[in-house]
Amino acid sequence: EKPAPPAPAEPPLRGSVEFGVRHVRGDVYGRPDLPFAPDPITSKFNEYSDYRSGFVVPRFSANFDDILGSKNYVSLQSQSTFYKNQSYLATFGRYGKFKIQFRYDETPHTYTNTSRSLYVQTSPGVYVILPATKQILQDRSSTVCATPPCTAAQINISLPGFIAAQVVPGENFIVPAIQRKAGTGLASWDITPDWNASILFSRENEVGTRPIGLLFNPSPSASASSQSSGVFNQQSPGTGAEVPEPIDYFNNTVKVMAGYGKKHWGVQLGYTGSFLQNNINALLFDNPFATADVPVLTFAPGASGCTGAARCSIGAVPARGQVDLYPGNHAHYLNFAGAFDLGKYVRVMGTVNPGWLRQNDAFLPYSANSQIFFPDSTGALTIPATTLSLLPAASLNGQKQTLAMNWTLIANPVKNVQFAAKYRHYDYNNNTPVFTLMPILGDTIGANAAATAQLTPGDPTVTSGSGSTQTTLGRSNPGFNKKTFEVSGDWFLAKRSSVKVGWEGEWFDRTHRDAAHSFENSVFAAADLSPHKDLLFRFAYRRSNRKPDMYEDEASAGLECDPTALATARTAGIFPTDHPCGRRFDEAARLLNRADATLQYNLQKFTFTGGFQTIQADYNRPGGTNSATPLNFLTGAAATTGPYYLYGALKDLSYIYSFDASYALSPEVSLFAEYTHERYHKRMISRNRSPFATSAPFCSAGGCDSANNDWESTYRDIFDTYAAGVDLYLGKKVYLTTYYSLSAGKGNVFSRFLGDPTRLTAGDPDKFVLLGTSAALPYPETTTRIHELVAVFKFKLTKNLMPKLEYRYQQFDNQDFQTSPMTPYMGCISPATGTAVIGCPVRQLTGSTSPSPTFTASPFYPGFVVGDTSAARYIFLGADQPSYRVHVFTATLEYRF
């Protein structure tokens, strides 16, 4: 029979454009303490997008085939035109032959809308503060207190109120945000049906600012810790500032690829070059609390409050800080890949990817403080630390080589059975030159109570007042090599049904880390069963056991993790810098169990997917590289209920339950619902440790290292994610879709002491010290909820015209103990107990000798006001992402042509 002639085809639509207007309104709430109303447009609502009121062209697309009678086509697309998140894609080509494509894409990233700053950027990377402001702050931070001459402790109390009340109100409002603008050109050519070549060039500019925290010295609390409490505070070294880090990067990427494939084999060759050009490689920023570089100051006994027989000193203070921003770098990767059939039943595949990473930006000097000096040839301290010739090299000449190789063999010896053997090798070699440096961290250069002047940089024999040693440092080159071998077998027992079993071994070798060699042994299994075409059950399980051969922290003085040996060492006055039982979770022995289960039911009108996943990592394993016996201080029931054999992460557990379902009530109406519940739980143990000298060990004034000061922290995140919605499609004319979703998360950090808090006797080798501001207490709960309600109405007016109305409501409830109380100063801070603070109505902490101190309430964040009196000379940006409510109304017309 001769078939009937085909019906004439409808002319295809060339494209569509959607345009209209948008109105956005909303408010930011939850920060009644702020003296201004943050703009919802710059809130987290627009973190990566750009919802603003005005004319909008959300979408445009056009396709033109056989243009000008040729066989070529042109395709144009755009999204969010004219806005900060706009995208464009233009393609010219011939189907199956070649393609030339240009893509332009912008992505904003807004960090916060509550920031204020004293700083003004005068040139790229240079931030200054008005001299008068600096002078005032210097005076207030060194010489002004209720009863002059002032000590550091007195000023730490008087300074906060002054800054909060007098300085912060005059700061500039800023919105730290960056914008990525990327243009990409791609040319791809199918030279033959078997042979393709392509070249891609991408150039991205990332420009803007983001918050960065910086110090002028090694510690923001140096003012409190590096000088005798009675020394009158001539000048404090412990200062810091949070500033907007200037970003001006260009990322250039080149990719050249060629692939050739025949019936039984295929190969690919490629090159990728990535080049980062950072136009601002250093950040120079004024010290709010110093108008000029200040050298080390020393005081004779009796002078300026220096008590005792030894001289007192205060460290050097820079007028400006200097930090090295990310250096420009480039990376080159070659890619060789191939796949070959060896006969009818075996296929081998392989890749070889060598890589070269390079970085050679010029070094900055050791310090920006011209009043710190290095010794000259005679030993006299005459060479300023700002001198570049002090450095062993002008730049790093950083070089790394990587090599990734994968070899895979797949065999199908019999029908429905497949075996796989995979070998993977990854080598990360750091061949950067090694040389010795003499880092200047700031005040430790001079804060030595026994000194008569500045200490000598690089002298390993001298010790600062706070106990840290000034020494030369030979930088090390960490690197690693990882080898993985896997064998597995699949049996495809029926359609959509299979069983898989396998084994994997991983050999991990590291240099300059604690576990030089480890082996991880894994077994895994998976089963997919489809007893009915509409029903599918998937299950997978994996068990891995990682064992390092040795765990040797180079800072643990060669001591083993053995309680008896550690007790002996402590008696001998040995204090390893790192605890010998400390284990970093990425290197430590670990037992890992992972299980996934999924059920999919898919009828014509009803679909359902339910899933469960758990991942359970257990690091707390006795023996091996860990302690064989519990490290707990308390014995008996207290220890047996939670014994631990290492310090660091003990457990990392997660449980996830999820389902989604959809049901079509009729061809016009469908419903969907989703729910996911997640629980994450982590547990870690630490020990409060401070160095002691042989002559004064055991939790006296000289330091402390006792299991009685072990503490535990558990981290718990719980998330519930809901969504439900309805889609209506009436008479092929009217579309209505609406949904509501809620992502509700809450996080807790619980901490508690594990020892005996009654051991408070001075000189007790196991004296309990987790008291007052050093108490192990839970943090306030962090909650985040994102509500979204959306309703979209579309009406097909004609074949070509479709008006659309959209309403979007989004609410973000955020209560984060770290940022919700932040202001450019530290909120209303308060010392541990008792003392009144200028500008602060109440004290926050009660009980400086209590292991369970309590807090008085804050009006906007119950139970908590930030503030660290020992770091009083730190000025922040006040960066927060407060809660918001935003309504977006959009009316557009879609025209199809």
Add this chain to the structure above:
Amino acid sequence: AAGEREQATKSPPAQAASQPKSAGAADGDYVGTETCLGCHEDQNRRYKNTVMGKVMARPRTALEARGCESCHGPGRAHVEAGGSKETIPIRFGKDSNNSIEEQNATCLACHARGNRLFWKGSPHESRAMACVDCHQVKQEIQRAVSGDVRYSAPLTENKGVKKSQPELCLQCHQMRRAQLQRSSHMPYREGKVTCTSCHNPHGTPNPKQLIQSTTNENCLTCHTERRGPFLWEHPPVMENCANCHEAHGTNNPQLLKVRMPRVCDTCHVASRHPTTPTLLNAIRDFNRGCTNCHSTLHGSNHPSGNKFLR
């Protein structure tokens, strides 16, 4: 002609062990596209406007020249039976009598190169996933209104998938759907990053089907400033970004798995301040936590940056 026939019927490189069911069919078993269109014009009307339809309209190989039968196999038996699905040698979808392997082999006859080179043995292949679980051939993607308003998808020319990303992947990877809703996230919901920005669902020899060789090489494709080499390296950073970050979303700042200072405390069981369980009003607890001071912890190139302070 003999050579063309051989090309049209031999198995593709990726599927030597599982040839398309049409392999071995004689020339006379093929009836030609015109015959198919006699009954299936509706499908053709949609299909011919797809990219694949446009490519096949100007066939480059003998296999492509088979038209409908290049995928569905020789149609003579179907025509002679007067229709019926059962007589179509290759059909796709869950109602098909063909095995997943047979269905996929048909697609791989043309699509075995490029980013499908490592399909064989990949996780999706070994879990018996069919190409048509995600892809559709006879019509281009139709943006569902609900999908459109929940997630923005990046602009793409690939319209041969059933749903836009990330919706397509989230159908099975449900926990990722929840993670994408988190407050701390990369711009997935906003359509600037999507699943295939990092993963190749067709298989790669790399962990987690990553496009790049390692997690770090993947992350550093965009975050190039953190690539180094640095004068002072932070080894866990250098080895694996996922030691501290959860790329799919968290409720902690900077996609951290655990909030500061605990994310640092977990490893830094040394002495002094990392081991002191300070109250929440300590400077290492609030605001940026440890990075209030140690802001260059991804690596520092400053000669005095050994503590990642500058």
